[in-house]
Amino acid sequence: MQAVHISFNLELKHPFTIAGFTRTSTPLLLLKLTYENIDGYGEASMVPYLGESYSSATEFLQKVDWTRFKHPFNFGEFMAYLDSIDAGNPAIKAAIDIALNDINGKMLQKPCFELYNADPLKMPVTSFTIGIAAPELIKEKVAEAKGFKVLKVKLGSGHDKELINAIRSVSNLPLYIDANQGWTDRKMAIDLIYWLHDQGAVLIEQPMNKTNIEGNAWLTGRSPIPILADEAVQRLSDIDHIKGAYHGINVKLMKSGGMYEANQMILKARSYGMKVMIGCMSETSIATQAGLALAPLCDWVDLDGPFLTKNNPFESPAMHQGKYILKDLPGLGLKGLSANLFLP
Secondary structure, eight states, rough: EEEEEEEEEEEEEEEEEEEEEEEEEEEEEEEEETTTTEEEEEEEEEGGGGGGOHHHHHHHTTTGGGGOOOSHHHHHHHHHHHHHHHHHOHHHHHHHHHHHHHHHHHHHTHHHHTTTTGGGGGGGOBBBBESSSOHHHHHHHHTTTTTTTTTEEEEEESOOHHHHHHHTTOOOOOEEEEEETTTOOOHHHHHHHHHHHTTTEEEEEEETTOOOOOHHHHHHTTTTTOOOEEOOSTTTTTHHHHHHHHSSSEHHHHHHTHHHHHHHHHHHHHHTTTTEEEEOOOOOOHHHHHHHHTTGSSSSEEGGGSSSSOOOOOOOOOEEEEEEOSSOOBTOOOOOOOTTOOOO
């Protein structure tokens, strides 16, 4: 196995604000693994507030013994090995896992979605994310969501109703709400949830602080719409700790360490009767295609990374009527790769 990686600064179309953070770009590590002359591509998207960086990712890669990765791939063993190197660093682990999944599909001449038993005909619509902003900019962002059938709205700024009213002045699309732990008063939160339900909200992600399991459970027991854990669920083992406190979970490859564990999280959540969303960070088409391979296994999809960025180095996945189209191509099915991307 040979490994080549580059740093890549993914530029956002607009400053992106959630409860507590604002950024205009996201640092990435793009990874190419080559096994028996077959290339596989992976990606680590490292939003700064989660603690990973290009430096930490390259340091992790230097510790990996690439001779351990032999086909037929055992992804459970691979993840256990990567976790033995360091318990953290899920984004760079995701890059490795995604690249290996790409290679695996190409070697077997099957698309990754088929290997995970995902039916393309069951693809849910994906949402278009609207970050926190002034009302006029909110309206501009909504105008950019052409072709999308649902909007995901970031709340938790203290001006939540003003933001929703701005959206409702120009759009009647259904809403996914993500508070990013921004609500602190449960009674105010439940009143807002009922108001949001009347405004067409379909679900709420992480309303209160991830450590406030009792508070989030209180909302879950009273909410007219599903409450999902996001920051409260990173890896597979976290699901046991939050079971009963939420209606469902948001799985992200950059948190789970890649496609293999994300699929395990979906299966475990289903075994507990929980709903599942698959989401993303700011990502290129690499991680987006990886997430799409699992998307038909989920209830909701939020994989809009390529549509929120200015310099995605790959073709954006095809979409029709708000749903991504999975094509019968081996591996991730990436297209449009620049031949010079990984040159020194």
